[in-house]
Amino acid sequence: xxxxxxxxxxxxxxxxxxxxxxxxxxxxxxxxxxxxxxxxxxxxxxxxxxxxxxxxxxxxxxxxxxxxxxxxxxxxxxxxxxxxxxxxxxxxxxxxxxxxxxxxxxxxxxxxx
Amino acid sequence: xxxxxxxxxxxxxxxxxxxxxxxxxxxxxxxxxxxxxxxxxxxxxxxxxxxxxxxxxxxxxxxxxxxxxxxxxxxxxxxxxxxxxxxxxxxxxxxxxxxxxxxxxxxxxxxxxxxxxxxxxxxxxxxxxxxxxxxxxxxxxxxxxxxxxxxxxxxxxxxxxxxxxxxxxxxxxxxxxxxxxxxxxxxxxxxxxxxxxxxxxxxxxxxxxxxxxxxxxxxxxxxxxxxxxxxxxxxxxxxxxxxxxxxxxxxxxxxxxxxxxxxxxxxxxxxxxxxxxxxxxxxxxxxxxxxxxxxxxxxxxxxxxxxxxxxxxxxxxxxxxxxxxxxxxxxxxxxxxxxxxxxxxxxxxxxxxxxxxxxxxxxxxxxxxxxxxxxxxxxxxxxxxxxxxxxxxxxxxxxxxxxxxxxxxxxxxxxxxxxxxxxxxxxxxxxxxxxxxxxxxxxxxxxxxxxxxxxxxxxxxxxxxxxxxxxxxxxxxxxxxxxxxxxxxxxxxxxxxxxxxxxxxxxxxxxxxxxxxxxxxxxxxxxxxxxxxxxxxxxxxxxxxxxxxxxxxxxxxxxxxxxxxxxxxxxxxxxxxxxxxxxxxxxxxxxxxxxxxxxxxxxxxxxxxxxxxxxxxxxxxxxxxxxxxxxxxxxxxxxxxxxxxxxxxxxxxxxxxxxxxxxxxxxxxxxxxxxxxxxxxxxxxxxxxxxxxxxxxxxxxxxxxxxxxxxxxxxxxxxxxxxxxxxxxxxxxxxxxxxxxxxxxxxxxxxxxxxxxxxxxxxxxxxxxxxxxxxxxxxxxxxxxxxxxxxxxxxxxxxxxxxxxxxxxxxxxxxxxxxxxxxxxxxxxxxxxxxxxxxxxxxxxxxxxxxxxxxxxxxxxxxxxxxxxxxxxxxxxxxxxxx
Numbered sequence: 002x003x004x005x006x007x008x009x010x011x012x013x014x015x016x017x018x019x020x021x022x023x024x025x026x027x028x029x030x031x032x033x034x035x036x037x038x039x040x041x042x043x044x045x046x047x048x049x050x051x052x053x054x055x056x057x058x059x060x061x062x063x064x065x066x067x068x069x070x071x072x073x074x075x076x077x078x079x080x081x082x083x084x085x086x087x088x089x090x091x092x093x094x095x096x097x098x099x100x101x102x103x104x105x106x107x108x109x110x111x112x113x114x
Numbered sequence: 115x116x117x118x119x120x121x122x123x124x125x126x127x128x129x130x131x132x133x134x135x136x137x138x139x140x141x142x143x144x145x146x147x148x149x150x151x152x153x154x155x156x157x158x159x160x161x162x163x164x165x166x167x168x169x170x171x172x173x174x175x176x177x178x179x180x181x182x183x184x185x186x187x188x189x190x191x192x193x194x195x196x197x198x199x200x201x202x203x204x205x206x207x208x209x210x211x212x213x214x215x216x217x218x219x220x221x222x223x224x225x226x227x228x229x230x231x232x233x234x235x236x237x238x239x240x241x242x243x244x245x246x247x248x249x250x251x252x253x254x255x256x257x258x259x260x261x262x263x264x265x266x267x268x269x270x271x272x273x274x275x276x277x278x279x280x281x282x283x284x285x286x287x288x289x290x291x292x293x294x295x296x297x298x299x300x301x302x303x304x305x306x307x308x309x310x311x312x313x314x315x316x317x318x319x320x321x322x323x324x325x326x327x328x329x330x331x332x333x334x335x336x337x338x339x340x341x342x343x344x345x346x347x348x349x350x351x352x353x354x355x356x357x358x359x360x361x362x363x364x365x366x367x368x369x370x371x372x373x374x375x376x377x378x379x380x381x382x383x384x385x386x387x388x389x390x391x392x393x394x395x396x397x398x399x400x401x402x403x404x405x406x407x408x409x410x411x412x413x414x415x416x417x418x419x420x421x422x423x424x425x426x427x428x429x430x431x432x433x434x435x436x437x438x439x440x441x442x443x444x445x446x447x448x449x450x451x452x453x454x455x456x457x458x459x460x461x462x463x464x465x466x467x468x469x470x471x472x473x474x475x476x477x478x479x480x481x482x483x484x485x486x487x488x489x490x491x492x493x494x495x496x497x498x499x500x501x502x503x504x505x506x507x508x509x510x511x512x513x514x515x516x517x518x519x520x521x522x523x524x525x526x527x528x529x530x531x532x533x534x535x536x537x538x539x540x541x542x543x544x545x546x547x548x549x550x551x552x553x554x555x556x557x558x559x560x561x562x563x564x565x566x567x568x569x570x571x572x573x574x575x576x577x578x579x580x581x582x583x584x585x586x587x588x589x590x591x592x593x594x595x596x597x598x599x600x601x602x603x604x605x606x607x608x609x610x611x612x613x614x615x616x617x618x619x620x621x622x623x624x625x626x627x628x629x630x631x632x633x634x635x636x637x638x639x640x641x642x643x644x645x646x647x648x649x650x651x652x653x654x655x656x657x658x659x660x661x662x663x664x665x666x667x668x669x670x671x672x673x674x675x676x677x678x679x680x681x682x683x684x685x686x687x688x689x690x691x692x693x694x695x696x697x698x699x700x701x702x703x704x705x706x707x708x709x710x711x712x713x714x715x716x717x718x719x720x721x722x723x724x725x726x727x728x729x730x731x732x733x734x735x736x737x738x739x740x741x742x743x744x745x746x747x748x749x750x751x752x753x754x755x756x757x758x759x760x761x762x763x764x765x766x767x768x769x770x771x772x773x774x775x776x777x778x779x780x781x782x783x784x785x786x787x788x789x790x791x792x793x794x795x796x797x798x799x800x801x802x803x804x805x806x807x808x809x810x811x812x813x814x815x816x817x818x819x820x821x822x823x824x825x826x827x828x829x830x831x832x833x834x835x836x837x838x839x840x841x842x843x844x845x846x847x848x849x850x851x852x853x854x855x856x857x858x859x860x861x862x863x864x865x866x867x868x869x870x871x872x873x874x875x876x877x878x879x880x881x882x883x884x885x886x887x888x889x890x891x892x893x894x895x896x897x898x899x900x901x902x903x904x905x906x907x908x909x910x911x912x913x914x915x916x917x918x919x920x921x922x923x924x925x926x927x928x929x930x931x932x933x934x935x936x937x938x939x940x941x942x943x944x945x946x947x948x949x950x951x952x953x954x955x956x957x958x959x960x961x962x963x964x965x966x967x968x969x970x971x972x973x974x975x976x977x978x979x980x981x982x983x984x985x986x987x988x989x990x991x992x993x994x995x996x997x
Contacts, residue, residue, distance in 0.1 A: 032138075047138060047160070047170050048170045050636050051135065113749060
């Protein structure tokens with residue numbers, strides 16, 4: 002089983018924003034999607050996912066509605082607010098910049114990949 | 115979503131959170147079961163990774179709420195539960211505090227309304243009023259020639275300056291009986307300075323205010339309704355002013371505009387009798403002007419002083435040393451009245467003390483509870499609560515008490531004000547009862563400080579005591595001695611203050627009873643009175659006026675039912691003129707001479723109105739003619755100015771004329787004093803509020819133009835009123851009668867104000883008594899409850915009921931005796947204060963003091979006996995089971 006924890010501080014929020022950016026989605030599906038896309042590297046337990054979702058909702062980056070879903074019950078679907086979209090853009094850009102920089106630093110030390 | 119909606123929607127959010135998490139669990143289980151796992155395994159694994167739904171929820175909740183706020187909400191809920199658990203005590207304390215604050219609030223509001231009355235004009239604080247003072251500091255108005263110069267040369271005002279003069283104006287020959295009104299002669303710009311517009315028609319133009327212009331009048335909405343039935347045709351109506359001048363009504367002022375205060379008719383200044391010929395040293399006018407935004411009264415003074423100086427050079431015989439006096443109109447108006455009414459501060463002070471008593475009650479409640487709660491606090495500290503958390507909880511509790519009391523007080527006094535303002539006319543012009551934000555803030559501060567100080571202090575003390583200590587004492591801890599000492603001190607203080615207040619209320623009431631005793635010297639029944647003002651144009655000389663009154667008396671006495679008729683310059687219970695008393699027995703009095711109240715009366719006055727003389731003989735018909743210059747003084751005059759010895763035959767020098775209103779004072783002319791011999795001493799009666807030194811002069815000597823006619827009837831006064839009107843108009847069809855009142859009515863009206871002060875004081879004293887009683891009662895009841903077990907044990911061991919009662923009565927007796935020991939000196943101090951405020955109050959009155967102490971003792975005994983008896987009726991077995 003791949004190591005599933007140890008997401009750097011603050012990255013979970015960014016990942017959630019990215020997943021939600023694709024369209025209205027409920028909490029369970031977010032976790033599934035993250036796990037799928039990361040090839041099981043990112044596994045988010047309920048205890049981290051929902052506080053993060055609520056925090057993002059609280060900060061006005063996400064908004065949510067209760068909608069009928071495939072299970073025949075109402076589920077809470079999250080989507081990005083315009084502010085969330087802006088935040089995602091900014092954070093993603095800065096994350097990419099940072100990882101590029103880290104890569105640059107790590108390359109010579111680690112030799113060829 | 116805002117924070118408060120989040121607080122309100124707490125339950126809904128909680129449901130949503132639950133639904134969302136369950137949804138997740140259901141989906142995961144469904145998926146994984148579909149993938150082949152067993153449901154039980156999945157659930158167990160999920161619990162392992164996430165630690166159960168409740169933990170997840172808690173973390174989510176933490177994300178959602180601002181923690182301080184949520185804690186505060188919990189604090190408030192906790193405080194509320196604590197307060198509600200002691201329902202009656204809490205309600206009592208809150209009500210006491212609320213009632214005391216409410217009384218302080220309403221007392222302040224009515225006091226303020228009396229002391230400070232504002233005109234209903236736009237930015238009335240920007241209106242300046244100008245008068246003059248001469249070299250000797252005597253104040254006067256402005257003469258018309260001076261006004262014209264000042265108006266022309268003054269640069270400081272925003273717009274033109276204006277001037278007005280007070281006068282009585284009668285209206286007649288307009289289809290209704292002639293009637294007298296308070297009038298004002300105003301220059302054309304007056305209404306624009308005041309920024310007042312008529313509600314019908316127009317006000318005065320410059321053309322109206324020229325000598326020789328046709329007379330026009332503006333009337334108040336008051337007489338528009340009463341005299342002209344609120345008819346719109348009133349504009350253009352012809353009316354005869356003062357019996358001689360034909361005039362046209364051109365405007366009606368809106369409701370409440372009666373500048374200066376009771377005016378019903380305004381005429382252009384040019385219509386003022388004798389205006390054109392007015393000398394510079396006759397100064398009946400008041401000048402007003404509006405200040406521009408950037409100017410203050412000093413600028414006005416600086417602007418007017420050189421103008422006055424120029425006038426002094428140009429007209430040295432009249433204007434030498436005359437300087438302008440500049441004030442704000444509102445201040446000048448209030449100053450003229452407020453100074454005589456400083457007595458209204460006394461109830462305000464009393465209300466403040468009641469607030470203190472209420473605060474003491476609250477303090478006792480909080481002290482008692484703090485003692486009771488030291489155990490709870492100890493436990494909370496022991497299981498890890500921080501000091502701050504506990505102190506904050508107690509603070510919230512105090513805040514809750516204070517704010518509930520405050521809300522009740524504000525609501526209650528608002529209700530009281532609304533109820534008391536609706537009916538009838540206001541007691542004073544421009545009297546407006548309105549809530550004062552500053553006062554509400556002060557009250558809130560008082561409530562907070564009281565509850566904070568007395569609630570938090572003991573609680574802190576309790577929390578500082580070692581945790582082990584608090585726990586060691588267990589559930590039956592007795593009240594700590596410190597707290598008990600405080601409680602007793604507060605109770606004693608309450609009783610001392612109550613004693614002083616009640617005694618003061620008693621003294622005040624007695625004083626007014628003493629005043630009313632004076633009214634027995636006046637025959638008030640079956641008598642009516644009205645004002646007659648003979649216009650100077652038709653009754654220029656004294657002989658003409660004497661002839662009119664002789665005719666009138668003859669006609670009146672022929673009316674069936676009329677038994678007597680007399681005239682005086684002022685009826686009893688109404689204000690009379692004052693004249694300077696320059697010498698007594700040939701010795702000059704003080705400089706400036708004291709003003710003594712002077713009433714000019716016919717000989718019959720001392721049979722028809724006042725019940726005879728104390729000494730000497732009434733005036734004869736010849737008194738007041740040359741060579742018969744005589745006077746009658748009242749008893750108070752004799753005791754103040756004549757000392758011991760027979761007053762009859764002593765000589766006084768009195769200078770005419772009278773001054774009625776300070777702001778219309780004419781410069782004292784070179785009128786020589788008149789020397790009179792005293793021929794009699796009259797009993798003291800009340801002209802205004804109290805008996806003051808008075809001099810009666812014979813009517814024949816001057817026959818003033820304005821007099822009070824007093825008519826006695828035998829068979830009811832109903833038919834007499836039209837008969838008086840007919841008799842007056844048979845002699846002079848244009849002569850207007852003033853308001854007709856009975857002497858009984860005048861007497862009752864004169865009592866209204868003092869009665870109001872006395873009853874206000876009595877109410878406040880009564881409230882103090884009730885509060886102190888309640889305070890003692892609850893302290894005793896509390897002590898009984900806390901010592902229930904002890905009592906039960908004592909009784910089980912054979913103590914007698916009386917012995918147990920005495921346990922508690924002892925405290926009551928101690929409080930009462932200490933309260934009396936401290937209260938009597940306090941009562942004497944209050945008595946001295948009252949004596950200085952209300953002339954004629956006895957500072958020390960043993961009867962009042964004894965009655966007060968007795969009343970207080972009874973209340974205190976009842977307050978301690980009731981709980982003490984309850985203690986003795988306890989069933990030992992039940993009592994032991996308590997706690």
